[in-house]
């Protein structure tokens with residue numbers, strides 16, 4: 003999991019036309035100039051989590067997740083010259099300014115941090131509407147990118163957010179009115195020697211670093227420079243970008259520092275800060291800056307210890323006995339399995355004890371969210387951070403141990419995936435025969451429940467269905483093409499699509515099928531998935547590919563539009579319910595051939611949907627369900643078709659003369675109706691038919 007720490011410099015300007023005299027000189031004196039060597043008694047305006055600790059460190063975030071914190075220099079600053087603007091010229095040059103600050107990001111886990119810290123200029127001190135997490139406490143999903151924000155920021159970002167086109171998980175960016183940076187560079191600096199070699203810095207290493215932001219108003223040029231704390235300012239800036247802030251910052255504006263946390267517990271510190279208009283920011287006095295706590299405290303035996311030791315020893319012995327008994331009991335109760343190879347995955351590792359407490363001891367009463375094919379899912383609230391999570395307990399046989407290592411390394415990499423349409427995997431824990439996976443909690447449960455919730459449940463509107471389809475398509479595209487490696491979901495289906503608080507569809511549970519495939523050992527490779535979503539070629543090749551995900555997506559699309567499961571018995575409850583298996587794709591194909599495609603849509607929609615749109619989506623579902631993998635579109639094409647950016651090709655002729663069911667059976671699918679209950683996180687056991695493929699003779 004990546005943490006994003008952004009130092010945003012937000013320049014927000016006021017238009018109230020305060021005179022020069024109205025802007026008080028800050029500590030250090032001079033017009034529009036201030037210097038804080040430590041923040042004790044500085045009188046900053048703080049909100050959210052921000053506090054100044056007794057040492058004088060400004061702590062923008064404490065270890066609470068999903069919150070934000072801001073610190074403002076209390077007085078507004080004049081970012082435009084006083085000369086009255088002629089009515090004809092709305093834009094006057096913004097004044098030059100310069101600022102520097104020393105910061106440190108102390109993540110609880112070194113490779114994972116909260117979302118960001120930013121230095122900013124903003125028109126007001128009221129950022130209550132801004133969101134935490136990836137919005138860095140500066141913007142929200144409604145106003146991000148809107149020129150009416152009048153916010154300028156320099157971000158130090160430690161999380162890769164694909165939606166903001168972040169370049170990596172450790173970068174510096176220049177942001178104008180939104181989080182899609184106008185310029186960004188990996189964190190580091192250019193050495194001042196002849197080589198001019200670039201040196202990387204890790205923003206969330208816990209080490210103090212200094213940032214300089216210099217804006218030349220006349221040349222409309224902005225420089226951002228980064229260096230380890232107490233090093234000289236490198237001559238070559240990290241970022242030098244032409245940007246005109248004259249229309250961005252208001253006449254008078256506030257400067258501040260902002261930070262926010264996501265799911266990870268991180269402290270964002272600022273140790274010193276200075277600022278000047280029309281000149282270089284005053285040098286910070288490093289000797290006066292508060293210190294970061296040393297991470298590895300040198301062991302020095304003190305005098306006091308020499309005295310205390312004789313007394314302490316017997317007491318310690320007694321305490322030790324008590325501890326040992328307590329530990330033995332706890333060990334039994336909270337026993338986990340840890341092996342050497344897991345060390346590198348440390349950040350994703352949760353303590354069993356924490357999960358045990360979070361879920362009320364895996365309480366099957368109020369904490370149980372559902373029972374699925376791969377295990378039970380519990381709702382929990384993590385102690386300390388208060389984050390709501392879903393904990394999935396997957397039992398596995400000891401045979402699965404081989405696969406476990408591979409799987410855990412995947413967990414670690416999957417944990418770094420970040421997308422609006424993906425359920426965030428926060429980490430894992432292992433016990434004997436048990437794997438626990440910790441996910442973000444999705445308050446609205448699975449789409450499966452909304453689609454097949456039974457009588458009485460209100461049907462899902464067409465708009466919601468289309469949005470879910472689009473969301474899942476975007477999530478899959480990210481997994482297949484936009485992430486640093488190709489991730490195949492392997493088990494796309496309605497019960498693995500969860501709805502967050504805003505009813506955004508998010509894909510969950512990826513990779514789990516793999517654990518079971520591998521676990522069975524080389525001789526008897528199984529393909530695990532859910533019948534109806536499994537591509538026919540899997541029976542032959544047993545190789546999952548992006549195209550097998552596309553097939554499952556096709557089945558999912560048809561399921562969502564038609565409100566029927568991909569595979570049903572007989573007439574699906576109709577008169578001709580004879581126990582035969584009917585594939586939804588065959589049913590839709592039939593209607594398509596009969597020219598009545600739109601009739602396939604869910605009757606519960608009562609025709610309240612645009613027929614053309616429904617037909618397009620159904621055709622897309624058919625295209626994705628094509629039995630020949632090469633004929634299926636890629637997820638990128640799927641997204642283009644859905645967005646209307648490319649015309650949907652008509653289904654190829656070869657598609658017209660088969661039934662999918664016959665095809666599956668030809669391919670050797672053994673429709674052994676072992677009824678895996680669906681792995682829905684909501685507890686609705688839907689009895690989806692799963693298949694396990696056994697290799698054919700001579701394979």
Ligand SMILES: *[C@@H]1O[C@H](CO)[C@@H](O)[C@H](O)[C@H]1NC(C)=O
Nearest residue numbers: 015016017018125126152252
């Ligand atoms: C900032 O400036 C813009 C345009 O000049 C103006 O519309 C807006 O009201 C100003 N904001 C504040 C808070 O003064």
Ligand SMILES: *[C@@H]1O[C@H](CO)[C@@H](O)[C@H](O)[C@H]1NC(C)=O
Nearest residue numbers: 050051052063064065066069
């Ligand atoms: C962090 O700050 C928030 C908001 O001020 C507060 O509610 C919470 O108790 C703080 N947590 C810790 C661990 O200090």
Ligand SMILES: *[C@@H]1O[C@H](CO)[C@@H](O)[C@H](O)[C@H]1NC(C)=O
Nearest residue numbers: 090091092093094095246249
């Ligand atoms: C005002 O801004 C516009 C667009 O940024 C620019 O074309 C114009 O020259 C500017 N006017 C002045 C007086 O700077």
Ligand SMILES: *[C@@H]1O[C@H](CO)[C@@H](O)[C@H](O)[C@H]1NC(C)=O
Nearest residue numbers: 126127128129130131132142
């Ligand atoms: C801050 O802005 C929000 C809306 O953005 C508003 O509801 C709130 O009253 C404002 N607070 C203050 C103190 O002005």
Ligand SMILES: *[C@@H]1O[C@H](CO)[C@@H](O)[C@H](O)[C@H]1NC(C)=O
Nearest residue numbers: 144145146147148149150151
């Ligand atoms: C930008 O924000 C303004 C004021 O909040 C709003 O009226 C306008 O519609 C927004 N523009 C866009 C493109 O969202």
Ligand SMILES: *[C@@H]1O[C@H](CO)[C@@H](O)[C@H](O)[C@H]1NC(C)=O
Nearest residue numbers: 170172188190200201202203
């Ligand atoms: C610096 O970071 C970049 C990007 O993360 C990486 O490609 C490069 O190898 C790193 N260089 C050094 C010297 O660590």
Ligand SMILES: *[C@@H]1O[C@H](CO)[C@@H](O)[C@H](O)[C@H]1NC(C)=O
Nearest residue numbers: 216217218225237238239242
């Ligand atoms: C920004 O950097 C460029 C290139 O190093 C330099 O020429 C320019 O003077 C710098 N400007 C400021 C405002 O520091």
